[in-house]
Amino acid sequence: MLMWIDNLVDKRTLQLTTLSPLLSMQTLPLPSDEPSECLEELCRSVISAPEAAVVSTADEAIASLMCGWTLLFLNGAAGIAVIQTQGLDSRGIEEAPSSTVVRGPRDGFVESLDVNVSLVRRRIRSESVRVDKLVVGSVSHTHVAVLYIHDRAKPEMVEEVMKRIGKVNIDGVLESQYIEELIKDSPRSFFPTVYSTERPDDVAGILMEGRIAILVDGSPFALALPCTLAHLLKTTEDLYLAYPVATFIRWLRYVGFLMNLLLPSVYVGTLTFHPEMVPPQLLSSILTAREGVPFPVLMETLLMELTFEVLREASVRMPRSIGSAISIVGALVIGESAVQAGIISSPAIIVVAATAIASFTIPSISLSGTVRILRFGMVLLASMFGLYGIMIGLFLLGIHLSSIKSLGTPYLAPFAPFRKKEFLKMVFRIPWFALNKNRK
């Protein structure tokens, strides 16, 4: 008797590998009289599926059945033969929408684990790439693959990752975020200590560095550990551009990170506590621009920041066609009209807009989200103590960042603790020819 679940198997494979060999055997005698041996013999020599085995318990068989395998029962046999006929439909490989590049490979991960592993393996054709598969989720039985290069990744790190994934106790895993939250260090921290990416070339690079990647079935986002702040501010595209340009862009990104975090709070803090620091002409311009504006500086800034966040949230989930309408409404209504009506001053708009643009320079979505939240905290601190408040905020942030770790690597790693080689690699995009020289 054959048993399969109709929607999970690839009918063609079933037909080719199982049904036709079995049917063509009808006329021939059974390979063995003993039913169990017969079943094994069938698996070995008749059924042409890439994987076929005999399992002994019903539980194992059901687990395979749920994965899209076909079960073959033989009257009187002790075991059940399971045949790989899995055929899950998957979307084609497309460009990763969350991180597009100007130059570089354009393939992105898809929802199928096998395809994803193949995308990575295609890039590193080495036998030392290891793929360890685990099953997670007491209901969903999601497959998780841990990828690493075994002579580059530290064994204790791999072991730690395996241990953490093994400890995961959850009903279902629908996205790699589930795993990320459960395995990350200092789970209460706002900062992502696990890197996530949609790009196979990124993952390949991560493996080459000796880091560990985790692929989760059903999610196009791969996770990578360890992950420090500097990793989050780096993109793979840095490596595809000419080194001076890439270095410049990387510095821009660091500046963007700081601007995103601090600009509104510095604006509020300076104006409400230390207006003497503003150069005279600028102060005069700001004062004129703020004339007649009903809101105090703090409220105005918070209001505009909130409006911007709402706009962003609204436009993210909109279909493309409506998205442009939102941007028109945002730009026109809030940008133009609010200033012309004298409700909001233009310096506030400039500050918020500059912050928003700066926030787009951060490549990591999760980091940019964190910074967005912290920005509000900074504004509040600045409204209490001015620049001193920002200093307090930065110090607390600094303590937090230097106390957390990602898989044993300090979060601020190449900067503090200072590691010269990695530091240089982070601050400058060192050209390949220079790196090769070093290796010699």
Place this chain on the structure above:
Amino acid sequence: MKAVKAGICLLAVTLISGCWGQINFDQLTIVSAIGLDPAKNNMIRVTLQLSNPTLPVAAGGGSQQRRPFVNYDAVGVTIQEAVERIQHQAKKSLFFPQTKVVLISEQFARRGLDDTLDYFWRETNQNLNSWVLVSRMPARHVLDKAMELEPVPADEWRKYLEGDWKRPLQVDVQMYQFLPRLNQTGYQAVSPGIGPFNKSGKSDIMEIGDTAVFKNDRMVGWLSGEESQIVNWLTGASRRGSFHTDLAQEESVSFSLHSVRAKLIPVLSGGRLSMKLLLKGEAEVLTATVPLHFGSEHAMLRDVLNRQLTTAIEKTIDKVFRQFGSDVIGFGETLHRRMPAEWKKRKPDWDEEIRGLDADISVSFEVKRSGLLH
């Protein structure tokens, strides 16, 4: 957890209550100039020039109809008291940290400053980088009547004093340099003067020029532009200058001077102190009312320049030391640096000492170039 809740409550309370130390930014009005005049009964009349913020011309602020600045004045025993009175008139919150100039009227300066100006040291909000000017007429009138290209006159004055292009005939002094010199015997204060150029009509063009000389905290007299230039050289404040020599009757040659270096050397001979002054530099002929041949008359030009410069310096030093009895060139400090022990002996009677001081001046300028003509 309770601690966290308590912390949040505290945070909320402080946030709502409006916090300490916040400045009401929208009420802020920049004080661009402070004027100090004497008033009756030893009181002070303080004039504050409040500037109305204006949009830059590039942003369409050129055609604004508002007054660019308003002057308020009040009388008080101290500056602080008067400022508080002005606060009642102006109603806005007065913003001092970006004050551009402080005008001290001549009358007030001659009355003595020391007991009033400590306000500028003490008050955290005062601008130590503001420029000090002594006005020939009451400071209030200068502020009221001044008319400049910029809407707020004080802005223009500051830019002028700050800029490099101003002529070396001008001393300039910022608050932080001016204040300590008011009671420094060996290096007395000077300040540029400001006064109306032509007294016609409602608004005047103000001229910044000449130098007010202080003796301790009291102003004692004026130095002309040329004399100021010499003081500038001697204190090392300026290295450039220009000088006009009279070659003959109604014939003159103008020089521009570069890399002027002055050296003051105290000389002690038999218990008597005298001053040796060495002045070196380079000169360039700018204009001459007579035809000149640089090659052949080179030596003559040099000698005339040096001779006439020596005379001018002698006159200036004579005026400063003998007439004013004020050590504005910092000879006392030079002595202090060179011979600390001697300075200690002479410091108490330094005012008397410099009146009788002999100066041995030697000037050696080289005439290097003659412009485009040879």
Place this chain on the structure above:
Amino acid sequence: MHRQQISERQFFFIIFVSIASLTFFSVPSQLIPKVKQDLWLSMALGAATDVYVACLLYRLGLKYPGKSIVEYSRSILGPVGNLFSFVVLLFFCGVCVTAIWIYSDLLSSSLLPDTPLIAFSGTLTLCSGWAASKGIETIGRLSLILGTIILISTVILFSTSIPIVELRHLLPQFEDGFGPALGGAIYPASWFGICILMGMLMPHLAHPRKTLKVKVSAVLLGALIMTGYLLYSIAVMGVHMASQMENPLYVFTRITKLIIFERIEVLTLLVFVSGSFITYATLYYSIALGCSQLFRTKSYKPWVYALSPFFVVLPVLSVTEKFGQWPPYLDFWFPVIALSIEGGVATLLYVGSLFRGKKR
């Protein structure tokens, strides 16, 4: 218990930042009026005293590897040693309270004039206490970043203010002989001496043998930079004005301009505020750790929480009222007590250890 480790570089920056920020806030108003142009000699002498103490502590630290000053003073002197370490810890507390007071006083008179003192001591204690509870590794890492910022901003400040410097203000040297400079040396020496913290930190170092070199170079760099600040402020304002200001360094940064920014003193102040956060965090950590070693408690963290109310309240209440208005405290008693404890304890311990070594 796993012992937290810091690298030499981190130790270097902890010491450097501590010296720079403590000196920034406390020494100028004492040193400039008394010693004037010769203050570099006082600073040098102060640094030399500190190097002497460092040598002793280094020897002791090598003799008792892995032990802090509290632990080895017990093994050298027995119960008397406990008293010693108690005095040292009490002294640390005193330094903390005094320094927090000076710090909040300056900030509330210059940075945020209307903010009550307790807001400063509170935020300072919160920040440094939190850092202390995270341990010395965190503090070390952060000090790397902040130390670099202090260095960079100092270089920028020094180079932008070259045009307003008048070197002749620095003359005459030794106007009144060497006396004032020698006498004035107690001020920097007493504040530099805080570095007997080294005795607490040495067991955490990855390579204890390099401690002395690192520590001496950190002290020298710190002293050099602060001497630079002090001399700059004299050269810009002149002795006469500099000696009248409550904090001449603050006024110096106020006079300096950075391109179009005329008032950068707030930024400089903030840089040093962040430095003091690190300093107090280190002090705080050492006190808490010392207490836990002295009273043999398992963890130092409870001490961090237990001590915090004192650091918030004491500088504001008693110290302001009694000590702040009482000039001999800062001018005389504090340096004398500090020096005798810093120098005295180290010397006594060293002699004691030699003695013990012979007996064996």
